[in-house]
Amino acid sequence: MNAKIHSAAEFAPRGAALARKRLVIALVLSAAMMAIYFGFMGLFAFDKPLLGTILAPGLSLCIVLGPLVIISSFLLCLVYALWANRVFDAGIRELGR
Amino acid sequence: MGNNTLSIGFFFAFMALTLLITYWAARRTRTTAHFFAAGGEVTPWQNGWALAGDFLSAGALLGIAGIVTSNGFDGMIYSIGWLVGWPIILFLIVEPLRNVGRFTFADVVAYRLRQRPVRLAGAVGTLAVILFYLIAQMVATGSLIKLLFGLPYNWSVVLVGSVMLIYVLFGGMLATTWVQVVKAALLMAGGVLLALLVLTHFEMNPLKLFAAASEKYGARVLQPGSKVVSGQWDAISLGLGLMFGTAAMPHVLMRAYTVRDAKAARLSILYATGLIGVFHLMVFIIGFGAMVLVGPEAVAKAGGGGNMAAPLLALTVGGNAFFGFICAVAFATMLAVVAGLTLSGVATLCHDVWTNVVRNGTASEAEQLKVARIATVVISVLAILLGIAFEGQNVAFMAGLAFSIACAANFPALVLAIIWRRFTTSAAVASILVGTLSSLVLIYLSPTIQVDILGKQLSQIEGAWWFVSLRNPAIICMPLSFLVAIILSLISTETNADSTFDEMQDRMLFGPLRPAAVPRDEAKTAA
Numbered sequence: 013m014n015a016k017i018h019s020a021a022e023f024a025p026r027g028a029a030l031a032r033k034r035l036v037i038a039l040v041l042s043a044a045m046m047a048i049y050f051g052f053m054g055l056f057a058f059d060k061p062l063l064g065t066i067l068a069p070g071l072s073l074c075i076v077l078g079p080l081v082i083i084s085s086f087l088l089c090l091v092y093a094l095w096a097n098r099v100f101d102a103g104i105r106e107l108g109r
Numbered sequence: 110m111g112n113n114t115l116s117i118g119f120f121f122a123f124m125a126l127t128l129l130i131t132y133w134a135a136r137r138t139r140t141t142a143h144f145f146a147a148g149g150e151v152t153p154w155q156n157g158w159a160l161a162g163d164f165l166s167a168g169a170l171l172g173i174a175g176i177v178t179s180n181g182f183d184g185m186i187y188s189i190g191w192l193v194g195w196p197i198i199l200f201l202i203v204e205p206l207r208n209v210g211r212f213t214f215a216d217v218v219a220y221r222l223r224q225r226p227v228r229l230a231g232a233v234g235t236l237a238v239i240l241f242y243l244i245a246q247m248v249a250t251g252s253l254i255k256l257l258f259g260l261p262y263n264w265s266v267v268l269v270g271s272v273m274l275i276y277v278l279f280g281g282m283l284a285t286t287w288v289q290v291v292k293a294a295l296l297m298a299g300g301v302l303l304a305l306l307v308l309t310h311f312e313m314n315p316l317k318l319f320a321a322a323s324e325k326y327g328a329r330v331l332q333p334g335s336k337v338v339s340g341q342w343d344a345i346s347l348g349l350g351l352m353f354g355t356a357a358m359p360h361v362l363m364r365a366y367t368v369r370d371a372k373a374a375r376l377s378i379l380y381a382t383g384l385i386g387v388f389h390l391m392v393f394i395i396g397f398g399a400m401v402l403v404g405p406e407a408v409a410k411a412g413g414g415g416n417m418a419a420p421l422l423a424l425t426v427g428g429n430a431f432f433g434f435i436c437a438v439a440f441a442t443m444l445a446v447v448a449g450l451t452l453s454g455v456a457t458l459c460h461d462v463w464t465n466v467v468r469n470g471t472a473s474e475a476e477q478l479k480v481a482r483i484a485t486v487v488i489s490v491l492a493i494l495l496g497i498a499f500e501g502q503n504v505a506f507m508a509g510l511a512f513s514i515a516c517a518a519n520f521p522a523l524v525l526a527i528i529w530r531r532f533t534t535s536a537a538v539a540s541i542l543v544g545t546l547s548s549l550v551l552i553y554l555s556p557t558i559q560v561d562i563l564g565k566q567l568s569q570i571e572g573a574w575w576f577v578s579l580r581n582p583a584i585i586c587m588p589l590s591f592l593v594a595i596i597l598s599l600i601s602t603e604t605n606a607d608s609t610f611d612e613m614q615d616r617m618l619f620g621p622l623r624p625a626a627v628p629r630d631e632a633k634t635a636a
Contacts, residue, residue: 026615027614027618028611028614031618035528037200038200038201039200041196041200042196042197042200042201045193045200048193049189049193049348050345050348053186053344053345053348056186057341057342057344057345058341060332060334063332064328064333066328069316069320069323070315070316070320070321070323071316071319071331072182072331072332074182074185074332075319075331078182078188078393079390079393081192082189082192082386082389083386085192085195085382085386086382086383086386088196089195089199089378089382089383092196092200093199093375093376096372097372097375101372104618104619107618107619108619
């Protein structure tokens with residue numbers, strides 16, 4: 013990161029829009045993660061019979077959804093990392109020049 | 110029970126390798142930036158493995174496998190809970206943390222606020238988490254080593270404490286990082302191999318394994334039960350504690366500083382999430398494998414409260430050598446986790462308490478290193494003594510308590526400091542203290558302590574006015590901590606905190622304007 017020295021007066025405008033954009037994306041993705049996880053935990057806490065539905069021999073609904081929560085956690089991370097690597101970092105480089 | 114000589118051989122090979130790494134790292138550890146952050150020279154891949162190594166305790170392999178073996182699906186509740194906090198770290202915390210802070214998460218909370226009160230409160234929150242988690246780990250380690258290797262409990266605790274002291278004292282973060290990487294690689298290799306060996310018995314099809322389990326022990330093993338997590342709101346509260354506790358564990362957050370920049374920190378969290386996720390899926394297979402191929406009765410008979418499920422399975426599907434390997438991996442795991450915890454405790458004592466509170470940010474490099482080394486010895490000795498003192502006690506609640514404090518004390522202050530301009534010193538201090546104290550008090554009044562530890566009858570205390578039925582307090586403590594922080598921020602004003610928000614925002618995006626490769630100057634620019 014080859015940023016030049018900035019005076020305090022320059023701080024406010026520089027990057028404010030980019031910072032807001034990242035915060036919105038971070039909050040939306042966090043909300044998605046929480047919805048997925050607490051949706052699952054809500055079923056676990058309040059509707060065990062539904063989660064226990066046997067779909068096929070050796071397969072119940074919770075054995076499908078549990079690993080799906082794990083996989084979707086990683087996929088959400090991947091979405092953020094790809095966005096940040098491409099869009100956000102490019103924006104930072106642009107502003108830092 | 111298997112061949113001990115082999116496992117001891119594997120174990121000594123691990124010790125020899127890690128001590129060699131420590132020797133190599135010791136010669137490169139000259140400044141506090143090296144001691145606490147490995148000079149920022151760790152690559153994202155290394156850090157991803159090291160994060161997985163830091164976070165996956167023996168409980169993640171032995172503990173969860175044991176729960177799955179005896180209860181079926183319910184063990185996965187912990188696997189999932191320990192993973193879902195990682196995306197939160199990635200989205201909200203890690204990049205600002207890397208760009209604004211230096212060694213601890215209190216660097217970020219205190220950045221715009223008054224240093225001394227915030228750092229002291231941050232130290233209370235951090236040390237409480239570290240202390241309870243360390244005790245839980247030391248006691249588990251002592252009893253597991255006794256079980257796996259037949260070494261007496263006290264000797265096990267002293268051995269683990271001393272080896273971790275050597276790693277941290279001489280090798281600092283560089284040695285600890287490599288110990289984590291080696292351990293994580295061994296753990297993943299052991300887990301994947303064990304899961305694959307299980308699946309060879311079921312035509313490589315997990316569904317055949319689950320079907321065999323339900324044929325043998327009933328469909329209930331594939332369904333959620335209420336033995337592992339009882340109570341509806343307790344399950345939600347446990348979930349909150351695991352998710353946001355993970356996102357604010359000091360030893361995890363500290364690893365953000367070991368890489369070059371925010372992008373590297375971002376990538377290392379992504380890699381760690383993938384590794385930990387894959388590992389937990391393997392453990393699920395391992396737990397069911399032990400259920401079908403070893404049997405819950407045999408596992409229970411082996412003692413250790415279900416912890417022998419994975420080692421016994423290794424013995425069944427891979428023979429003596431594999432049994433020895435898995436035991437040694439479990440040992441390496443415990444060692445690495447306590448080393449990471451100790452190092453983050455040392456960073457808090459030295460960087461937050463000594464340098465920034467006692468010396469007001471003016472301590473010299475040499476003095477800070479000396480304090481760091483003294484703190485390392487103090488924490489290690491304390492860990493050994495507490496480990497011995499708590500022998501045979503039920504300390505399982507302490508790990509849960511550590512997550513609850515991290516969730517209620519550290520997480521709200523950290524997130525609000527990052528995203529909210531109006532956040533003030535009194536709000537930060539109060540929310541950390543309220544989060545810590547309310548977690549302690551609610552755990553004390555819950556069945557976790559009153560029934561499990563003090564041995565009271567549930568029916569006797571149920572009616573008492575002070576009784577708290579939740580075993581996991583996060584669902585009360587975390588909103589309480591947020592509420593205190595928001596109210597205090599709104600009724601107090603702090604001009605300085607407000608006016609420096611833009612500057613911090615800028616630093617969050619662009620990183621610190623570091624003098625390139627002039628380590629001696631770094632002491633002055635301490636956050």
